Amino acid sequence: MRNGRTCRFSPLSAGRLPRLEPSIPSPDDILTLEDNLFQTRPLEGGGRRPGIDTIDCFLESLALRTAPPPVAVILSGTGMDGTAGATFIRQAGGIVIVQDPLTALHDAMPNAVIQRRIHDHVLPAGAIGRQLLACADPAYERPTPPADWSNSTSTTLAHIVELIRRRAGFNLSGYKPSPLLWRIQQRMDMRKVWSLEDYASLLADDPVELEALARGISIHVTEFFRDADAWPVLRTNVLEPLVAQAGAGAERILRVWTPACATGEEAFSIAMLFDEIAREAAEPFDFQIFATDAAPELIASASLGQFNARSLAGVSTARRGRYFYQVDASFRVKRFLREKLVFAPQDLISDPPLSGLDLVTCRNLLIYLELETVWDVLFSLNTSLRMGGYLLLGRSEAYPLDEQGFEIVSRKWNIYRKVGPMRKEPHTTVRRVASDEERLAKLALRLAYEQFDVPSVLIDEDRSILRIYGDTKDVLRFAAGEPSLRITDLVPKQWEASLQHAIQRVFANQEPITLECMKLDAAENITMRVRLTPLQTSFGAACDRVLVSFVREQDAADVFEADGTLLMPGDLDIAESVDWKSKARVSREELEASREELQALNEELRASNEQLNRSNGDLNVANVALQENIEQLAMQSRVLSSGAVMTMFLDPDLRLRWFTPSMRDVFPLTSRDTGRNIADLVSKFPDAAFYTDIHAVLRASEPREAIIRDGHDHTFLRKIYPYVSDTETISGVAVTFVDISDHAARTL
Template sequence: MSEPLGEAENAGLEDLLIFIRDARGFDFTGYKRSSLARRISKRMHEVGITDHADYQDRLETSAEEFRFLFNTILINVTSFVRDVDAWQFLQREVVPELIAQVPADEEIRIWSAGCSSGEEAYSLAIVFAEALGIDECMKRVKIYGTDVDEEALREARSGLYTARALEPLSTELRDRYFEPSGNKFLFRSDLRRRVIFGRHDITRDAPISRLDLLICRNTLMYFNVEAQQQILDRFHFALRENGFLFLGKAEMLLSDSERFEVANMRQRIFRRRAGLAPLPHQPAPLRLDIGAGQEVQGVVRKRQLNELALETAPFGIVAIEYDGRVAVLNSQIRSQFGLTPHDVGRPLSELEISYRPLELRSLIEQATTEHRTIRVAGVERRLGPDESQYFDVSVQPLRSSDGADIGVVVNFVDTTMTTRLSSELKVKREELETAYEELQSTNEELETTNEELQSSIEELETTNEELQSTNEELETTNEELQSGNEELETMNEEMRIRSNELDETRTFLEGVLSSIAAGVVVLDGELRVRSWNRGAEELWGLRADEVRQQGFFTLDFGLPTGPLRESIATALTTGKRDGPVDIPAINRIGRSITCTVTCSPLDGTRDGVVLLMEEVQPNSPAAQGN
């Protein structure tokens, strides 16, 4: 556990987070301060900086430093079928039920939020392919993998993994879903097309909608309570009724039982309750509540209010820019006409809503030409042979303060249920009044019991929250340690490979030197012996271990070294070969010989010299020349 930051350090950290958010659009203000401060301090220590302001200066002058910082903060710890027991329960209990409740002609939509390098998304593809068969899986299943880390997403999109990364999978599964590609394994391309990766910030961006299964494991634990609640609001909005939410082993929904019921607490699998309308997502980013950002917060708050007002309007709203592109699709219009947030920015003419249930394009042209609102009541939309839906549609041109046309807004007010609901509500009211009278007496009895249990529940909730917070902190630390261990293992492997290469090179060089019949002596820049080959041992009778690291001119052997000083100095000074020099000497058996010595600089540098010593035979050309 890290120690709490002092007041000055905390202020410096908050200023740094605001700078990162404004400069690069990464909003870390919703992250838990303990783990966030620990990760940032780790990176600051690596670059030798102790003050947050100095580190901000470093970020301002080095764009590359942002990448290193994000890689440090975003802990990408993942693996195939991580926590095997949880995945087995998912495969055995959840997947069959999910497949059964989705009609055969509808798509099964799955989201892996915080997918890192993609192992989790591909694990989902394997699980559903095993349950449905590969061909059926390719027709019915679509998997979205998202993360904020672009480097991790590039690795995920490649679909390439090492043999070690695939160890959690059986040999049979590996052979079925992966094929060798060099020294790695590539996920099969046909099934890969059903897995879509993209950058997505779960604290800021609109969620993927109409999901049957949402997996977000060991990601929530990095955020504070407020951020976790906002993320869960988005997840609840994203899931269909009875859709499943799969969390990490350190994450629980202690205070959200009204919206999610427990499918399996041990494996952290929950189900969205039926009958509860999902909360709209909040598109505005999380805010940092400190004095330095009050002005920014005011602007953001107003923008958030405008966006939420449109998003939560009780009728469908479509806003079209002057060039015909869709600018706004609120929640009602998306759910009524099967649109998605991805349709924002597309030309209206490409969407079915432009001509069904009525021809919108001509109405838009009329409204903009006549500069007035066009209203069409009772527009029928056929939903089936015996079912229709009715709308009151209004097309209103939008103009700026200077009178320029900037677009139009189209409202779809659903009037189908007005009369039907009126009669149904009357019957329901009578039924509820009767049920209310029956429940009144029961409620009075329960109130007394509830009061007695309330104090016990509050104590238990407090204890649970404390335990949950501690558990999340421990799990966060564990993942940081695991990430560090993986980095050390990678470095160790690189060092082992480098050591093997050096051993091979040294063995090769020693073999070359040993195979030379002449004496070869290598001296360093201080004229100490670095190498003494077998030829030198046989010529002078001194072993290599006796002379290594000894000063060459201090050695006592059969070759007078004095005459070589000038030649060695010349080779060191000029960097060129000098000699040969013929020197009378006495070999290891006491016989007088003439030794010719050539001095060469080591590798063309002046940091060492190589001496080549050869005994001159009496009848050799060199001897006769002398």
């Protein structure tokens, strides 16, 4: 809608929601509701701020309605947008619905309304639609002032966080509730548990589910050279000055810490930069990078330095060749660079920090923490740095650290240099005050947890053991020679084929499997059951971990499935009687057949390559012709734009695609109007048949023209032509206006 155009509004009535005619207000306009009509007016001179006061302005106009009572819905968003408007709605007797901040991506807008107690309902997004229908019912009654709506959820969430801390060793108490609840809700959806209280009960009863949640609830978002523009700044303003300082004292080693390193991409990125500087430096220097994370299995994975091709998207070809080698369809960091990194488990919130560091990088972590915890972490990072050391927080972590013992190195990337201790003291409840006691309690709890009756191991997709629970010495044994952590190399030899097959099935089908009557000792006829349970470390992805549990026959009566049922022999169609030698022979025959098929496919591929080469030649010829056409079109466009021809082109959906500058004499067009529907644009003078003629041209493929007068002694010849593509279909219309005022005057 432009220049005061209106759109009718159907008010909220019983049993139905308002009906709005399609309309798109300009970004430069303010939208209001007046006399059941949407009205727009320019921002200029109205005392309103673009993009800031738009929501409040509309709600204020909505509050002027007398009947039915207005309803305002405040959803996820930053700042205080909508708070003033919601106040007007309540003062006018209207209803204010707020999205539950615990389910909002950005909770500032909902919290701003709730803190002022001007809301009637606090609901998750999925329940707001039903509440709108309830508000439209004439029998609707405003609820009594809400009590503390967050008590129940907060109490249950605190119980889950404490359960994770005691059982899995992760301290999540300083995290914002929203990201924790998002991940818990995703896990609840997977297990089809609809109540948070019921899910807390499931976690208390099911160690496998607790393991899955604990491994997936942490935020593991990292990549090589993330935010590419930040790395040249880091090299020029931080790393090179550090190297220059280290050169003065040749024996000093530069120390870098990357807490919450996840799978290690950022730590390896810093190591590559240091190595590149070392290759160019006049004097040698040494560096050491400490990469830590609270998740032990992430540390185990990161220390291998093995990544798939997709993970290396941000690594240049030169760096890939210098620092990686390819193996098993993946890429591994070369040993000389891996030796510069030390990986260790460490909880940034509850464990003591490192000390005497030259650089700490802590990006995209603080945004997930409560403000008090943020300042506690920043205090620790300041303590860990030597005087003159640097802190990199990244673009999304802006805090006034220039007043807290730091000076600004890069405001855009939030890089700081330590010039003194922080003035802000840590919060009194910070867990590090009792860090020794906490570590001792955590160790005791972990030992108790890992000594339960069913020994188990956690493995990854490479069959490598990440963690051992309980006593597995009767099952897992190291052979002579180079040690291996692959589970199939450690179990009894007679288990190898069946266990390998079962692991493949678990990863493929993402369903648990139980192997029955696995003979542990042929002489003593000791058998076990092996239970394989798929787990996830990241939500929305396939399972990438498997918990392998070894159940002795004498203990089987006390071992339950995740759903509470006993482990029974009928759980699996793989029994003791399976002839694995026959299966291996069949597999070899299938392999030979596959090789023959592969050879045939290779022949077809060679033929396809030859045909593709011929097609490439034809394509090159076509590209040359296309380039000539593009140059001709560019020349035609420049000619049209430089002249006085008034032309615009509309696609079949009547969206504006292109216009000449002189077209502004007829329509008040700007570059931002490209892509808008022509019905949303109002001409400077009346043309009653304009839209009718456009639709007629699209239907009949026949051009139309008309004489138009603007009321100021100007006369135009308006023509509308169909544009027919090579496929004989109409791809749009071209509209031209020609000023014929002089000719019309002579005719009269």
